[in-house]
Every structure is written in C-alpha cells, then in structure tokens.
Amino acid sequence: MEAPGDHGEAAARRSELTAAAVTDAALVARCRTGDDAAWRELVDRFSRYVYAIAIQGFRLSQQDAEDVFQEVFARVYERLDSLREDEAVRPWIAQLTRRLCIDRLRAGARESDADIDELPELPAEDDLTALEEAFDVHEAMAELPESCRQILDRFYARDESYRTIGDNLGLPAGTIASRISRCLDKLRDSFEGRKPPPAPSGEQVT
Amino acid sequence: MREYDEQQLGRLIGMLPPAPEAWVRAAQELPAARRGLDQLVARAEADAAFRASVLADLESALQAEGVEPQPRVVDELRRLLADN
Numbered sequence: 001m002e003a004p005g006d007h008g009e010a011a012a013r014r015s016e017l018t019a020a021a022v023t024d025a026a027l028v029a030r031c032r033t034g035d036d037a038a039w040r041e042l043v044d045r046f047s048r049y050v051y052a053i054a055i056q057g058f059r060l061s062q063q064d065a066e067d068v069f070q071e072v073f074a075r076v077y078e079r080l081d082s083l084r085e086d087e088a089v090r091p092w093i094a095q096l097t098r099r100l101c102i103d104r105l106r107a108g109a110r111e112s113d114a115d116i117d118e119l120p121e122l123p124a125e126d127d128l129t130a131l132e133e134a135f136d137v138h139e140a141m142a143e144l145p146e147s148c149r150q151i152l153d154r155f156y157a158r159d160e161s162y163r164t165i166g167d168n169l170g171l172p173a174g175t176i177a178s179r180i181s182r183c184l185d186k187l188r189d190s191f192e193g194r195k196p197p198p199a200p201s202g203e204q205v206t
Numbered sequence: 207m208r209e210y211d212e213q214q215l216g217r218l219i220g221m222l223p224p225a226p227e228a229w230v231r232a233a234q235e236l237p238a239a240r241r242g243l244d245q246l247v248a249r250a251e252a253d254a255a256f257r258a259s260v261l262a263d264l265e266s267a268l269q270a271e272g273v274e275p276q277p278r279v280v281d282e283l284r285r286l287l288a289d290n
C-alpha cells in the first residue's frame with residue numbers, strides 16, 4: 001500500500017533497499033559512482049531528518065526551510081567526495097543543516113534590521129539530541145515488517161486516524177490500536193538492540 | 207541501555223514527519239537537473255543562436271532538455287549562462 005505523498009516507484013525502491021539493509025556508507029559509495037537510484041534513496045533516507053532540524057529544531061518558516069532543505073542536498077551532492085568517512089554522512093548532513101539554518105536566521109535578522117551582532121534564538125541542544133534519537137528510532141523501524149512500518153508511520157508521523165489507517169491498509173479500524181501496540185513491542189526490541197550512531201567526526205564540510 | 211515505553215517511542219516516531227513531497231522530489235532529481243543544465247550550457251557556449259534562444263525562454267529550454275523548470279533550476283541556468 002502506498003503512503004500518501006509517496007511515489008509508488010520510490011516506495012518500491014525504498015522497500016527493496018531497506019530489505020537489503022543498505023548501510024549509509026554503501027549508499028554514499030554508490031552515489032559517488034553516479035548511481036541516480038542511490039541518490040534518490042539517500043535523499044529519501046535523510047529528508048525527514050533535514051526537514052525536522054529546520055522546522056522543529058530551528059523553527060524556520062516553510063519558505064526558509066525549503067531553501068535550506070534544497071541547499072543541504074545540493075551541497076551534499078556537490079561535496080560528497082569531500083566526506084572522509086562514508087559512514088559519517090549522517091552527522092555531516094546534520095552539521096550542514098544546522099549551519100545553513102543559522103545562516104538563514106542571521107540573514108533574516110539582518111533583513112529585519114535587528115542587531116546583527118545578536119545571534120538569533122538557537123535551538124536547545126536537547127531538542128537537537130531528541131531529533132537524533134528520533135532518527136535512530138526511524139532507522140530501527142526500517143527493520144520491521146512493512147505492515148508495522150506503515151501503521152506506526154501513519155499513526156505517529158502522519159497523524160492519521162484509526163479510521164484512515166484502516167481504510168488505507170484494508171484493516172478493521174477496531175484492530176488498529178492493538179496492532180500499533182504489537183508493532184511498538186517489535187520496535188522496542190529492534191531499537192534497544194541497536195548500536196549507537198557514529199560520532200560527528202570524519203567530516204570535511206565547507 | 208535506556209528503556210523506552212510506548213509513549214516515548216510514539217513521540218520519537220512523530221518527531222520526524224515526512225518532508226513535503228515536492229521538496230523531496232526536487233532534491234532527488236538534482237543529478238538529472240545538473241546533467242540537463244550542463245548540456246544546455248555546453249551547447250550554448252558553442253552556438254550563439256542557441257544561447258540566445260535559451261536566454262529568451264529558459265523554462266522552455268529546460269523542459270526540452272527533460273528538466274522540470276523549478277525556480278531554483280531556472281535561476282541556476284540563468285547564472286551559468288551569465289558566467290559564460
């Protein structure tokens with residue numbers, strides 16, 4: 001079943017790649033060879049993360065967030081060769097996104113004639129740490145069966161009602177709550193057994 | 207190892223909603239757009255008449271190259287042509 005807002009082709013490709021458990025490093029290596037499918041997967045893998053840092057972390061407007069979002073991926077595409085350690089692509093993208101968000105806030109402050117020496121309000125480190133944790137949870141979700149990924153994503157991330165989920169997945173609405181609970185149990189097992197993500201090192205971002 | 211209850215896991219899942227579809231698609235099409243731009247610019251460098259026609263209608267030139275003429279791409283093409 002295709003999620004709203006997803007392309008069927010992209011969803012199929014994602015599930016293929018998820019099933020193959022393509023690591024970040026392997027994906028980066030494939031992107032370097034000019035593999036367009038790998039690039040699409042890389043964007044798909046990190047799009048929520050970049051979006052959340054801009055919107056939730058830095059509370060940018062939609063317009064500013066879109067500019068940052070596109071600039072992040074443009075720079076990643078152009079500078080993938082400067083990444084020293086392929087497995088560090090995630091902290092690299094996070095750092096790049098944060099830097100571009102700060103630039104955007106500063107530009108906004110200048111345009112509004114605010115004191116340019118005064119830094120705009122930056123997100124608390126705890127908020128950004130929580131987004132890291134959220135990303136880890138989503139990675140753990142990718143290891144669950146497709147039915148669980150769908151139901152958890154639709155309910156928690158897309159804010160769909162039991163009725164909508166039931167209609168889209170062809171399930172009785174009355175069973176959704178118990179299915180969510182069972183999927184969360186699986187997610188907990190998967191998540192708590194994961195190793196921590198790589199530290200933000202090995203980057204060379206300009 | 208920290209333990210997570212259902213509420214915490216649900217909250218963490220909800221912290222990463224999908225980015226707008228159009229944003230994701232534009233980023234995914236970046237390699238194809240770059241190739242299209244490079245080809246247009248190369249032809250424009252070699253052919254003054256073609257360059258003039260591209261400059262006259264950047265959007266159509268991109269579409270003819272199979273590139274969606276999103277504002278960012280149009281701006282990039284304009285910049286590249288100005289630099290050459």
